[in-house]
Amino acid sequence: MSLTELLTFFLILAGAVFFLAGTVGLLRFPDVFTRLHALTKADNVGLGLVVAGLALQAESWAATGKILLIWLLVLLASASVAHLVARTALRKGIRPWKR
Amino acid sequence: MSMQVLYSAVALFLLLTLVAGLWRVLRGPTPADRMLAAQLFGTTAVASLLLLAEAFGRPHLRDVALVFALLAAVTAVAFVMRTWTVWEDDDVAD
Numbered sequence: 001m002s003l004t005e006l007l008t009f010f011l012i013l014a015g016a017v018f019f020l021a022g023t024v025g026l027l028r029f030p031d032v033f034t035r036l037h038a039l040t041k042a043d044n045v046g047l048g049l050v051v052a053g054l055a056l057q058a059e060s061w062a063a064t065g066k067i068l069l070i071w072l073l074v075l076l077a078s079a080s081v082a083h084l085v086a087r088t089a090l091r092k093g094i095r096p097w098k099r
Numbered sequence: 100m101s102m103q104v105l106y107s108a109v110a111l112f113l114l115l116t117l118v119a120g121l122w123r124v125l126r127g128p129t130p131a132d133r134m135l136a137a138q139l140f141g142t143t144a145v146a147s148l149l150l151l152a153e154a155f156g157r158p159h160l161r162d163v164a165l166v167f168a169l170l171a172a173v174t175a176v177a178f179v180m181r182t183w184t185v186w187e188d189d190d191v192a193d
Contacts, residue, residue, distance in 0.1 A: 005102055012150070016109050019143060023116040026123050026139060032131045035123075039135055043142040050109070050146045054153050057102070063158060067149060070165050074145055077172030081138060084179045085131050092183075094129065 004056050011053030018046030031097040032089050040082040044075055106154035110147040117143050134178050141171025 001009075025038020051071040058064040090096075120139045127133055145164045152160035 001101065008102070009105060012105060012109055015146070016112055019113055019116055019146065022142075023120050023139065026120055026135060032129055032135070035132060035135055039138055039142075043139065047142050047146050050149065054149055057153055059158075063161070066161055066165075070145060070149070070161065070168055073165070074142055074168045074171075077168060077175075078138060078142065081172060081175040081179075084176060085134070088179050088183055089129070089131055094131075 008053040008056050011049050011056075015046045015049030015053065018042050018049060022046060032094060033086055033096050036082050036086055040078045044078055047071060047074060103154050106150045110150040110154065113143050113147040113150070130178075130183055134175060134183075137174055137178075138171060141168060141175075145171075 019042070022038055022042035025042060026035050029035045029038055048071055051067050055064045055067050058067060117140060120136050120143075123139075124133045124136045144167050148160050148164035148167065152158055152164070
């Protein structure tokens with residue numbers, strides 16, 4: 001196993017851990033705001049790590065660029081969606097969770 | 100070869116976390132909580148499609164991942180704008 005393959009291996013495994021954290025957060029957190037926090041942060045870090053791992057293995061520079069662009073699109077989209085959903089939830093009178 | 104096993108195994112694992120996320124669709128309680136599962140589908144499906152593209156040497160799956168990313172964004176925005184927003188006068192103003 002070469003050095004880049006080893007790096008890909010660890011990046012993808014780390015990404016999987018973040019995805020697991022995101023899903024656990026979605027299932028366990030108490031309200032819509034905290035769930036948004038778990039989803040849009042943890043999952044995008046997970047996707048970023050998986051993308052970084054795969055970009056090392058891509059067959060051409062064009063493929064690497066495409067994978068990175070997909071990640072950027074997802075980042076942009078989920079950041080906007082997180083703010084939209086959170087703002088709408090606040091306006092509809094859903095109170096953020098307090099201990 | 101071992102890398103292919105890693106890609107497939109992680110893709111399968113991501114699909115399993117998706118299935119676990121469906122529990123939130125069942126429980127709710129608000130429509131936004133259910134919609135968050137669609138957001139989960141966006142990121143997780145993109146990751147597993149990219150992994151499968153690499154595992155089986157099918158670069159076209161990356162285009163599918165791109166479409167998933169676009170659709171997830173459009174779905175969530177449409178949900179917030181059309182079905183979950185109560186239009187009031189001050190809502191339209193800003």
